[in-house]
Amino acid sequence: MPMKKKLAFTLVASAAVIAACGGSDGDSKNSVGTSGAATGATANAMAPFDAQCLTPMTTGKSMTVSANAGPVPEAVTFEGKGIGPTTFDGRSLDTIDVQATGTLLHAVSSNFRIYLDPETVLFPLGVTEFGHRGFPSGPWVKYRRFTYEDAAGKPAKLSLLGMQPNETRSVTMVEEQESAAAADPQPAFTHGVARKVHWTVQYIGREDVTAMDKSYANTCKVKIQYERDPAYYFPKLEATVWLAPGLGPVKLSGLPLLRVDTVSAETSGIVAN
Numbered sequence: 001m002p003m004k005k006k007l008a009f010t011l012v013a014s015a016a017v018i019a020a021c022g023g024s025d026g027d028s029k030n031s032v033g034t035s036g037a038a039t040g041a042t043a044n045a046m047a048p049f050d051a052q053c054l055t056p057m058t059t060g061k062s063m064t065v066s067a068n069a070g071p072v073p074e075a076v077t078f079e080g081k082g083i084g085p086t087t088f089d090g091r092s093l094d095t096i097d098v099q100a101t102g103t104l105l106h107a108v109s110s111n112f113r114i115y116l117d118p119e120t121v122l123f124p125l126g127v128t129e130f131g132h133r134g135f136p137s138g139p140w141v142k143y144r145r146f147t148y149e150d151a152a153g154k155p156a157k158l159s160l161l162g163m164q165p166n167e168t169r170s171v172t173m174v175e176e177q178e179s180a181a182a183a184d185p186q187p188a189f190t191h192g193v194a195r196k197v198h199w200t201v202q203y204i205g206r207e208d209v210t211a212m213d214k215s216y217a218n219t220c221k222v223k224i225q226y227e228r229d230p231a232y233y234f235p236k237l238e239a240t241v242w243l244a245p246g247l248g249p250v251k252l253s254g255l256p257l258l259r260v261d262t263v264s265a266e267t268s269g270i271v272a273n
Contacts, residue, residue: 044218045205049163052245053220055270057082057096062273063248066212067265077101080114081273088115088126089145089186123148123158123173123199130182139182145189147174158201160222165205173197200225209242211251211266216244219251244269 057063057080065078079099086095093115100110115126129142149172150156158171177194178187204221219242226237242251247269254263 045207046165047206047218048165049160049203049220049222051161053243053248054160055246055248057248057270058094059084060273061270063270064268065265066267067252067263086113086115088113088128089143089189091115091125093125094118117157123171128186140179141182141186143178143180143186143189145176145178148172149174158199160201160203163203165203168200168202170198170200173199196229198225198227198229200227204240207242209244209251211242212268214250216242216247216250216269219244239263247271 059082062079062081065080067076067078077100079101080096081098083095083097085092087093088095095116096114098112098114100112111131112127112129114124115128117123117125123146125146127144127146129144131139131141148156148158151170151172156171158169160169163169174196175194176189176191178189178191180187202223202225204223206218207221208215208217209219209221210216222241222243224239224241226239228236237254239252239254241249244250248267250267250269252263252265252267
């Protein structure tokens with residue numbers, strides 16, 4: 001995959017993952033988008049990160065993501081829908097089905113599924129890519145399994161709940177990969193670790209933001225740092241994501257080491273189908 005497209009996929013997937021994994025699904029006030037002028041000063045910029053900013057994409061909910069990559073503009077639209085439990089790696093897990101259309105991801109799959117960890121509010125347990133075109137013949141299915149560990153290499157969970165402004169939390173994601181022909185069952189993960197990614201999440205605080213011509217008040221602003229081991233083309237990437245209360249991520253801006261906005265994305269927020 002070209003470097004720019006791999007960067008774009010990584011950063012946009014960060015927003016999709018945050019959308020996928022939610023906090024409380026109970027009644028809560030949300031930041032309903034309003035058309036027109038800005039909503040005014042953020043009510044409490046120093047409020048902690050709470051469950052309202054982590055809205056789950058449950059069955060019957062969906063989100064549209066419109067992403068662009070530069071310097072040559074390319075665009076893709078993601079449509080993600082919660083479809084309930086499906087089976088991955090022998091486990092029944094809540095699943096989001098994602099369809100991508102556009103030019104940004106022509107080198108990889110246009111349909112994939114994200115499998116959610118029921119015990120955490122961030123990062124999935126696996127991804128299945130259907131019709132993967134990274135092989136000489138196909139169609140193929142690519143499977144990615146994720147586990148998480150702390151700095152000592154012990155199993156870990158990363159939660160954003162309760163974070164205070166400027167607080168930082170980290171976790172290492174360990175990825176394994178397998179592939180199979182589309183007609184074959186999912187294979188066992190036997191090839192060992194394909195790569196490790198060190199994720200660092202900093203909660204900046206609350207901020208009003210505009211996306212898709214709508215204004216959202218009191219969004220939770222977080223910075224995500226992605227550091228890959230081995231480093232590959234981009235040893236360290238950064239993105240900023242704004243999560244609206246009750247609606248999840250509504251905006252993303254990607255910032256590589258060159259300190260130029262390379263990827264931007266705006267979303268509809270998580271809404272009913």
